[in-house]
Amino acid sequence: MMESNAIAIRGVEQHHQHFRLGPINLDIAEGFVTAIVGPNGSGKSSTFRILLDLTKPDAGSMTVLGYKVGEGDDREWKRQIGYLPEESSKEDSYLRGSEKAAFVRQWYDGWDVNLYQDLLKRFEVDDSLKIGKMSKGMRRKFELALVMAHKPKLLLLDEPSSGLDPIAWKSMIELLHRYMEPGDRTILMTSHIVEEVRRLADFIVFMVRGQVLGKYEKDELFQRWQVLFVAPMNPASPSISSVLPSAWPGVVEAEPAGGGMLRIVTENAELTENALIDMNYRINTRQSLTLDEILDALMRRGAYV
Amino acid sequence: MWLPININENSPEPLYHQIEVQLRALIVSGQLAEGTLLPSIRELAQMLKCSVITVRRVYQDLESEGLLRTRQGTGTFVANVQEEDRDRQRTASVIEAVEAAVDAGMRVQLTREEMMQIIVQILDKRWKENG
Numbered sequence: 001m002m003e004s005n006a007i008a009i010r011g012v013e014q015h016h017q018h019f020r021l022g023p024i025n026l027d028i029a030e031g032f033v034t035a036i037v038g039p040n041g042s043g044k045s046s047t048f049r050i051l052l053d054l055t056k057p058d059a060g061s062m063t064v065l066g067y068k069v070g071e072g073d074d075r076e077w078k079r080q081i082g083y084l085p086e087e088s089s090k091e092d093s094y095l096r097g098s099e100k101a102a103f104v105r106q107w108y109d110g111w112d113v114n115l116y117q118d119l120l121k122r123f124e125v126d127d128s129l130k131i132g133k134m135s136k137g138m139r140r141k142f143e144l145a146l147v148m149a150h151k152p153k154l155l156l157l158d159e160p161s162s163g164l165d166p167i168a169w170k171s172m173i174e175l176l177h178r179y180m181e182p183g184d185r186t187i188l189m190t191s192h193i194v195e196e197v198r199r200l201a202d203f204i205v206f207m208v209r210g211q212v213l214g215k216y217e218k219d220e221l222f223q224r225w226q227v228l229f230v231a232p233m234n235p236a237s238p239s240i241s242s243v244l245p246s247a248w249p250g251v252v253e254a255e256p257a258g259g260g261m262l263r264i265v266t267e268n269a270e271l272t273e274n275a276l277i278d279m280n281y282r283i284n285t286r287q288s289l290t291l292d293e294i295l296d297a298l299m300r301r302g303a304y305v
Numbered sequence: 306m307w308l309p310i311n312i313n314e315n316s317p318e319p320l321y322h323q324i325e326v327q328l329r330a331l332i333v334s335g336q337l338a339e340g341t342l343l344p345s346i347r348e349l350a351q352m353l354k355c356s357v358i359t360v361r362r363v364y365q366d367l368e369s370e371g372l373l374r375t376r377q378g379t380g381t382f383v384a385n386v387q388e389e390d391r392d393r394q395r396t397a398s399v400i401e402a403v404e405a406a407v408d409a410g411m412r413v414q415l416t417r418e419e420m421m422q423i424i425v426q427i428l429d430k431r432w433k434e435n436g
Contacts, residue, residue, distance in 0.1 A: 181345060181347050199351070199354050217356060219356050219359045233413070269317070282412070286315055287315060288314045
């Protein structure tokens with residue numbers, strides 16, 4: 001796999017009356033799935049629209065697939081992108097699925113009619129229906145087939161699974177994994193579904209209140225963030241109440257737990273453990289944190305800086 | 306192809322290490338025969354719900370140990386494991402496990418004699434169980 005960026009965002013800002021996005025600096029590596037995670041209104045969808053030059057930033061610059069966004073003819077690079085917005089467009093409800101597909105395919109040289117048919121079959125979508133008459137789930141699956149049928153190099157998926165039932169959700173996950181198989185394709189997605197990020201993402205980006213809080217390799221993130229229940233090795237040593245665990249390396253939160261123990265949330269388990277051993281503490285129990293628990297802890301911390 | 310690899314999310318062992326130890330054992334024990342085509346990096350990542358970065362690291366480590374080989378465009382295969390390699394690998398994983406056990410003992414400040422006693426006790430018990 002080549003190590004290059006499918007997307008590079010440099011100092012991008014967008015100012016609204018009640019919301020300020022950025023400045024955002026972010027690289028999205030080619031060949032990987034990156035999931036942006038964050039509460040509603042944190043600027044995820046705005047970032048997608050800026051990347052596609054649908055709205056203009058007030059500052060900063062971006063490249064997508066090596067092309068500078070907002071300069072020159074954008075058809076070349078947009079042809080290599082599949083973009084699934086969060087909200088379906090209302091205007092095409094009166095069209096049959098097949099009519100919409102016939103319209104879309106004109107714009108893409110790489111449109112693969114067999115792949116399109118295969119996607120419809122796999123998702124059990126009937127494209128002879130009027131789009132407005134499709135169920136919410138079928139409509140989402142139809143839209144997903146539309147953005148993938150031209151075999152894009154880059155998929156931008158904004159909440160792809162919204163409206164999907166568990167069976168359809170599972171086939172979407174499998175489909176996206178298979179899409180990534182060639183190794184030079186890239187997915188940038190947003191998701192509220194913890195399990196979806198867990199199953200798909202290689203990298204996780206946290207975004208809160210218009211800011212990027214950080215980008216992490218997924219497995220490393222879950223390895224580092226842990227809950228530890230600890231106690232002094234020697235019960236006669238200074239009591240729990242007199243120590244200051246919030247100053248220990250890596251510790252994000254600490255509170256007394258039952259049985260003379262402390263419950264510690266760490267963002268660097270290895271660092272914290274080594275410090276604990278040096279201080280003659282023993283680790284009684286460890287638990288991993290879920291993605292939303294990590295996000296929650298990051299946000300609570302962010303509120304005070 | 307599915308691989309019988311178990312991941313313990315609450316283990317202090319890093320994910321790549323858990324996968325590597327188990328995959329190495331499958332190869333060294335001969336459960337995965339020479340020439341077996343392994344899942345692609347993306348497929349194994351999907352099965353184990355981990356990132357491709359982790360799987361790539363495991364494949365690279367085992368390749369540099371000579372247990373796997375990658376053929377461009379076709380995939381990753383189980384290499385020919387020599388008899389002496391097999392013996393060395395077999396003991397290597399045991400040595401590592403004993404080292405971890407000793408570390409655990411030192412962490413709770415067991416003496417050398419106490420640890421010896423525990424190991425002998427376990428050996429006696431297991432050998433008796435297995436007749």
